[in-house]
Amino acid sequence: MRSGGSALSWRRWWRSAGFAWAGLVYSYRVQANFRIEVWAGVLALGLAVFLRAPLAPIGLACALVLSLELLNTALEALVDLASPGLHPLARVAKDAAAGAVLVASLGALLVGVTVLGPPLLALVR
Template sequence: MRSDGSALNLRRWWRSTGFAWAGILYSYNSQANFRIEVWAGVLALIAAAFLRAPLAPIALACALVLSLELVNTAVEAVVDLASPELHPLAKVAKDAAAGAVLVASAGALVVAAVVLLPPLWKVAGGG
């Protein structure tokens, strides 16, 4: 089905949202790392709420990691489709996409440390 070109078409938006959820569910059901990252994010958000720490930096860091994991899954699928046999450039594409997830995950850990450790230290009686 082709788009009518209108960004305000509710049917088009609903259909696109369905495709997006299908991709998220596929990734959750097929990718162990995505499941781990989802639940790590949930725990980080719960910790932030419990500690009354700012939620926005934690939520944004989680969204970045999960988004890049979805892109990584898409890159892997396209590379596997285009190059079923081993090829050096296929490896580069997959490794670079995985590297993006790793960089975002490291950044998310830094955000978690900066945002969550000070209030956690106070709760633990250290400050």
């Protein structure tokens, strides 16, 4: 489907933003992991605000995990559409996408411990 109008059109931008929002809403409703990751991100950002720790690394780590989870959801849907039956390559595609989310989640955990750990320890002491 061709998009109508100028690339700088507000109407076109709002239409595109609507499609993106629909993808976010779908993923939140259907994917339990996405919901968990959203709330873990909210908790991490809230803790960063409370501890007066830098928000940028926490926000970027959260955005990376959530973005990869959305891509994982999209890839799973495409694989299911293209290969409704069991196929070894379909499994590889799904597992690799899930692995990308896992790697990003472990990286986000490392960022969280590094950025939030020292101020949290100082508060406890």
